[in-house]
Amino acid sequence: MVDSAGKGFRREKGVEILLALAASVSVLVTIGIVVSLFSETAGFFKEVSVKEFFTGTKWTPLFSPAHYGIAPLVAGTMLVTVIAMIVAAPLGLASAIYLSEYAPDGVRRLIKPVLEILAGIPTIVYGYFALTFVTPIIRAVFPQTNVFNALSAGIVMGIMLIPMISSLSEDAMTAVPNSLREAAYALGATKLEVSYKVVIPAAVSGIVASFILAFSRAIGETMIVTLAAGSTPKLTFNPLDSIQTMTAFIVQVMLGDAPFGSIEYKSVYAVASVLFVVTLSLNLIGTWIVRRYKEVY
Amino acid sequence: MTLESIISVRNLHVSYRDRKVLKGINLDIYKNRITAIMGPSGCGKSTLLRCMNRMIDLSEGARVGGKVLYRGENIYSPKIDPAQIRFRIGMVFQKPNPFPKSIFENVAFGPRINGYKGDLSALVEQSLQRAGLWDEVKDRLHENAYMLSGGQQQRLCIARALALEPEVLLLDEPCSALDPISTMHVEELIRQLKERLTIVIVTHNIQQAARVADYTAFLLQGELVEFGETSRMFTVPKDKRTEDFITGRFG
Incomplete structure (x- = not known):
C-alpha cells in the first residue's frame, strides 16, 4: 500500500516537472531572443552613435557613404x-x-x-x-x-x-x-x-x-x-x-x-x-x- | 366616475415557434388606474406586458396575432412605428438596468434621442423628483449609476422612463430583485404615480397585487382566468382557480 502510494506520488511529481519544463520553453526562448537582440544592438551602437540613429534622416547602410538614421x-x-x-x-x-x-x-x-x-x-x-x-x-x-x-x-x-x-x-x-x-x-x-x-x-x-x-x-x-x-x-x-x-x-x-x-x-x-x-x-x-x-x- | 380604457387587448395570441404562450386574451387597461397582471411563473404575464409596447418584437421567434389598441389604434398595424409606441408607453424591467453612464445621462437618454428641445436639467430634476430619488442623488448627478444601490437603481430606471412623460408605464416584476424596504419604496412610488399616468404591473407576488393594484388580471397557462377590481377579486373570486391561487394552494 505504502509502496504504491509512493510510486503514485513520484509519478505525479515527474509529470509536474515535465509540464513545468514545457511551460518554461516559451519563456526561455523569449528571454533568449531579447538577450541576443539587445546584445547585438549594443554592438551596433559601439560603431554608430545613438544620436545619429534616432535623429538622422538618411538610411543607407548598404552604400557608401553609409548613413544610419532610422x-x-x-x-x-x-x-x-x-x-x-x-x-x-x-x-x-x-x-x-x-x-x-x-x-x-x-x-x-x-x-x-x-x-x-x-x-x-x-x-x-x-x-x-x-x-x-x-x-x-x-x-x-x-x-x-x-x-x-x-x-x-x-x-x-x-x-x-x-x-x-x-x-x-x-x-x-x-x-x-x-x-x-x-x-x-x-x-x-x-x-x-x-x-x-x-x-x-x-x-x-x-x-x-x-x-x-x-x-x-x-x-x-x-x-x-x-x-x-x-x-x-x-x-x-x-x-x-x-x-x-x-x-x-x-x-x-x-x-x-x-x-x-x-x-x-x-x-x-x-x-x-x-x-x-x-x-x-x-x-x-x-x-x-x-x-x-x-x-x- | 366613468372608466376610460387606454389600452385594449383584443383576442391576442402569441406563440414562440410551436409553443402557444397566450391564447386569446381580452383585457382593458383603464386610464389612471393601476392594473396588476398576476399568475405563476410561465403563465405568459410578461409576454402579455411586452405586447403592450411592442417590446415583443425583440423576442426572436415570437409571433403575435390579434390586436392591441392604444387610444383606439391597433399598434400592430403596419403603419405604426414601434419606436413611437415605446416612446409613449414606458417600461421598467425585472432587474434594474441603468446604462453604464452617469445618473444624469441615464435620465437624459430618452429625451435626448427623441430630440427634446426644452431645459434638459430641469426635466432630469423633475423626473428624479417624481421617482422619489432626487434628494438622494442631487449632489452626485454625474456619478456612475452603478454606484447606486439596487433599489435606487430601479427608481432611477423609473425616472428614466418618466423623463419621456409617457401616458402608460409598464412594470415587469419591478421588485423581484429588490429587498423588502426598497420594494416598499417602489410600491409607494407606484401609488403616487397613478395620478399622472396609467400603470400596468406584472407580478407573481399575490400580496403585491393586493397592495398596489386597483384592478387585477389573473393569468394561468396563457389564458385570462379572471379580471376585475382587486378588492372584489381578493374577497369574492368568481373562479375556483383564482381562489386557489390567492389562498396559496398553488403557484
Missing part, C-alpha cells in the same frame, strides 16, 4: 500602417456592428467563418494580391504611381486586419448585456441609436484595444510590405512612392550577403529592437486598456 524606415512603416488602419478600422468596426447588432443568425453563421478564413490566408498571398491586383488598379487611376508603393501594401494590409478588428470588437459588443439594449429600445430608440449610443460606448474599451492590437500587428507585418511597398528607404508621406519599412529592411539584409558581425548585419538588430519595443508597448497598452476599462455591468 527615420525613413519608421516613416515608411507608419505610412503603410496608417493607410492600413484607415481601411481596417471603419470596415472592421462596421462589420462588427453588423454581426453583433443587425445580422440574423443565419447570416452571422455564414459571415463569421468567411472572416476567419480571411484571417488564415498566408500573408505572402496578400502580398501577391497587392502587387498583381491592387497596384495595377492604383496605377490605372494615378499613372505616376511607382510599381512598388505604400498605398497598395497599406490597403491590402488593411484588408488583412479587418477580421482581427471585427472579431475582437464583436466579442466586446456581444458582451454588452441585452438588458441595456432593451432599456434603450423601451425608451423609443431605433436600432442605430441602440448601436451607437449604448452598445459602442459600453464596448469602447474592447474596440480601442482591437485597434491597438491591429496597429501593432500592422507594424510588425513583413511579407506584404516586402513584396509590394518597395525597398527604397525614403522620408516621405506620399503613398504613391516606393518606401521601405523596418521589417522589409530586415528581410532585405538577411536575404543578401551581409557578412556576419559587419555593421550592416548589426544594423538589422538595432532596427529589430526598435520594432520589438514598439510592438511590445502597443500590445501592453492594448491589454491594459482591455483590463482597465472592462465594463462591469
Whole structure:
C-alpha cells in the first residue's frame, strides 16, 4: 500500500516537472531572443552613435557613404500602417456592428467563418494580391504611381486586419448585456441609436484595444510590405512612392550577403529592437486598456 | 366616475415557434388606474406586458396575432412605428438596468434621442423628483449609476422612463430583485404615480397585487382566468382557480 502510494506520488511529481519544463520553453526562448537582440544592438551602437540613429534622416547602410538614421524606415512603416488602419478600422468596426447588432443568425453563421478564413490566408498571398491586383488598379487611376508603393501594401494590409478588428470588437459588443439594449429600445430608440449610443460606448474599451492590437500587428507585418511597398528607404508621406519599412529592411539584409558581425548585419538588430519595443508597448497598452476599462455591468 | 380604457387587448395570441404562450386574451387597461397582471411563473404575464409596447418584437421567434389598441389604434398595424409606441408607453424591467453612464445621462437618454428641445436639467430634476430619488442623488448627478444601490437603481430606471412623460408605464416584476424596504419604496412610488399616468404591473407576488393594484388580471397557462377590481377579486373570486391561487394552494 505504502509502496504504491509512493510510486503514485513520484509519478505525479515527474509529470509536474515535465509540464513545468514545457511551460518554461516559451519563456526561455523569449528571454533568449531579447538577450541576443539587445546584445547585438549594443554592438551596433559601439560603431554608430545613438544620436545619429534616432535623429538622422538618411538610411543607407548598404552604400557608401553609409548613413544610419532610422527615420525613413519608421516613416515608411507608419505610412503603410496608417493607410492600413484607415481601411481596417471603419470596415472592421462596421462589420462588427453588423454581426453583433443587425445580422440574423443565419447570416452571422455564414459571415463569421468567411472572416476567419480571411484571417488564415498566408500573408505572402496578400502580398501577391497587392502587387498583381491592387497596384495595377492604383496605377490605372494615378499613372505616376511607382510599381512598388505604400498605398497598395497599406490597403491590402488593411484588408488583412479587418477580421482581427471585427472579431475582437464583436466579442466586446456581444458582451454588452441585452438588458441595456432593451432599456434603450423601451425608451423609443431605433436600432442605430441602440448601436451607437449604448452598445459602442459600453464596448469602447474592447474596440480601442482591437485597434491597438491591429496597429501593432500592422507594424510588425513583413511579407506584404516586402513584396509590394518597395525597398527604397525614403522620408516621405506620399503613398504613391516606393518606401521601405523596418521589417522589409530586415528581410532585405538577411536575404543578401551581409557578412556576419559587419555593421550592416548589426544594423538589422538595432532596427529589430526598435520594432520589438514598439510592438511590445502597443500590445501592453492594448491589454491594459482591455483590463482597465472592462465594463462591469 | 366613468372608466376610460387606454389600452385594449383584443383576442391576442402569441406563440414562440410551436409553443402557444397566450391564447386569446381580452383585457382593458383603464386610464389612471393601476392594473396588476398576476399568475405563476410561465403563465405568459410578461409576454402579455411586452405586447403592450411592442417590446415583443425583440423576442426572436415570437409571433403575435390579434390586436392591441392604444387610444383606439391597433399598434400592430403596419403603419405604426414601434419606436413611437415605446416612446409613449414606458417600461421598467425585472432587474434594474441603468446604462453604464452617469445618473444624469441615464435620465437624459430618452429625451435626448427623441430630440427634446426644452431645459434638459430641469426635466432630469423633475423626473428624479417624481421617482422619489432626487434628494438622494442631487449632489452626485454625474456619478456612475452603478454606484447606486439596487433599489435606487430601479427608481432611477423609473425616472428614466418618466423623463419621456409617457401616458402608460409598464412594470415587469419591478421588485423581484429588490429587498423588502426598497420594494416598499417602489410600491409607494407606484401609488403616487397613478395620478399622472396609467400603470400596468406584472407580478407573481399575490400580496403585491393586493397592495398596489386597483384592478387585477389573473393569468394561468396563457389564458385570462379572471379580471376585475382587486378588492372584489381578493374577497369574492368568481373562479375556483383564482381562489386557489390567492389562498396559496398553488403557484
